[in-house]
Amino acid sequence: MDTGTSPIGSYTENLIGTLLAIFGNVLVSISLSTQKYSHVKLAGNEDLRAFYGTKTWWCGFVLTCLGEGANFASYAFAPLALIAPLNAVSILTSSILGFIFLREKFKPKDFAKRYALAFLGCILIIGGTYLFVSFGPNSHEKITAENVVMHIVGWPVLLYLFLEVIAFCLLLYFHKMRRSNYLIIILLLVALLGSVTVITAKAVSGMLLLTINGAMQLDYPIFSVMFVCLVASVVFQAGFLSQACKLHEPCLIAGVNYILSTVFAVGAGAVFYFEFNNEDVLHICMFSLGTALCLLGVFFITNNKRTTKSFEPYVTMNMANGVPIIHDNGTFSYGTLVNNDGVAPSALPVILKQSPAGFRSANTSVGHSDLKKD
Numbered sequence: 001m002d003t004g005t006s007p008i009g010s011y012t013e014n015l016i017g018t019l020l021a022i023f024g025n026v027l028v029s030i031s032l033s034t035q036k037y038s039h040v041k042l043a044g045n046e047d048l049r050a051f052y053g054t055k056t057w058w059c060g061f062v063l064t065c066l067g068e069g070a071n072f073a074s075y076a077f078a079p080l081a082l083i084a085p086l087n088a089v090s091i092l093t094s095s096i097l098g099f100i101f102l103r104e105k106f107k108p109k110d111f112a113k114r115y116a117l118a119f120l121g122c123i124l125i126i127g128g129t130y131l132f133v134s135f136g137p138n139s140h141e142k143i144t145a146e147n148v149v150m151h152i153v154g155w156p157v158l159l160y161l162f163l164e165v166i167a168f169c170l171l172l173y174f175h176k177m178r179r180s181n182y183l184i185i186i187l188l189l190v191a192l193l194g195s196v197t198v199i200t201a202k203a204v205s206g207m208l209l210l211t212i213n214g215a216m217q218l219d220y221p222i223f224s225v226m227f228v229c230l231v232a233s234v235v236f237q238a239g240f241l242s243q244a245c246k247l248h249e250p251c252l253i254a255g256v257n258y259i260l261s262t263v264f265a266v267g268a269g270a271v272f273y274f275e276f277n278n279e280d281v282l283h284i285c286m287f288s289l290g291t292a293l294c295l296l297g298v299f300f301i302t303n304n305k306r307t308t309k310s311f312e313p314y315v316t317m318n319m320a321n322g323v324p325i326i327h328d329n330g331t332f333s334y335g336t337l338v339n340n341d342g343v344a345p346s347a348l349p350v351i352l353k354q355s356p357a358g359f360r361s362a363n364t365s366v367g368h369s370d371l372k373k374d
Helices: 011-041 055-074 080-100 108-135 145-152 155-176 183-212 221-247 250-272 281-305 357-363
Strands: 313-318 323-328
Touching (some): 011 055, 011 080, 055 183, 080 108, 080 183, 080 250, 080 281, 108 281, 145 155, 145 221, 155 183, 183 221, 183 250, 221 250, 250 281
Antiparallel strands (some): 313 323
C-alpha cells in the first residue's frame, strides 16, 4: 500500500530511540528494586501502608515515571521492532541488581549450580540485543495523523485487527465462561492487548513529537481515538496481569509475558507500520536470530529464579473422628485445598498425647451426637 510518505533513513533517530528505550528500562529496573528494598525493610510492620512514608519508595516511584516516559518517547524515534525486544534489558538489569542492590545471599559452592543458567541468560541477552539492534529496521515513516488513518483503512491492518478481535473474544470466552485460568490464556490476552498498546503508543508519541516540532497533530480526531485506545489497553492489561499474579509464579509470568508480548509487538510493527518492507533477507534473519537469543536468555533468567516454597502446613479438624489433620499447603496460601498441580494436598498424621482424665470427663457430656459430620 502506498502511504504517500517519505521514510526516514536516519541512523541517528534509531540510535536516539534505542538509547531512550535502554535508559527507560534500566530506570524501571532500578525503581522496582528500590521499592522492593523499601518493602523488605518494613517487613513485619503492622501498618501495611508504612512504605508510603519512606523516601526510598517515593524515589522508586519517580524513577518509574521517568523510565516509562523514556520508553514512551522512544516509540517516536525508532521502529517497534527495535523497541519491543529491548524490554529484556529490564530483566537483565533486575537480575544484576538482585546481587548488588538487594544483596541476595548465596554460597560460593552453589553458585555454579544455581546461577549458571542466569549467567548464560545474561550473555544471550547481551549478544541478542547487539544483533537485533545492528540488523533491525533502519527506517520508519513519519507518524502523522494522515498516515495513521491510511494505515488503519488498509486491508492488511483491517485483516490483522479482525483476526486479533476474534482471537481475543475466544480467549476471553474460555477465561471468563469456562473458568480457564491457565497462564498461557491469560498472558495471550495480555499480549493481544499489548500489540494494541504499542501501535497506539507509537502513533500518539509520533504525533506529539511532530506537534512539539511545530506541525500540530492534536486537533485530529485520530489522535483522540489512539489516546483512548492506549489508555484502555494499558488498564485492561494491568487487570489481566493482576489476575495472573494471584494464580501463578511471578518469575514464570515475567518470562512468558516477555516472550509473547515481544512476538506480538514485532508482528504489529511489521503489519501496521510496514517496518520490514525495505529490509533484505539477511537483515531479517539476523534480526530474528538476535530476538530469539533474547527470548531464550529471558527464559533462562526467569526459570532460574523459580524456587520451591517451603512447607506451609495448615490444620483442619476431621469432624467424624475428632482428630486434627495437618495438610501440606503446596504453593498457595493457608486454607487452600488444591495446589497448583491440581492434586489434593497430602494429609500428615498427628500424634495426640493422652489428655488428662479430668479434661476428658468434662467433655464427655457434650457427646459426639452434637457434632456435625464433615
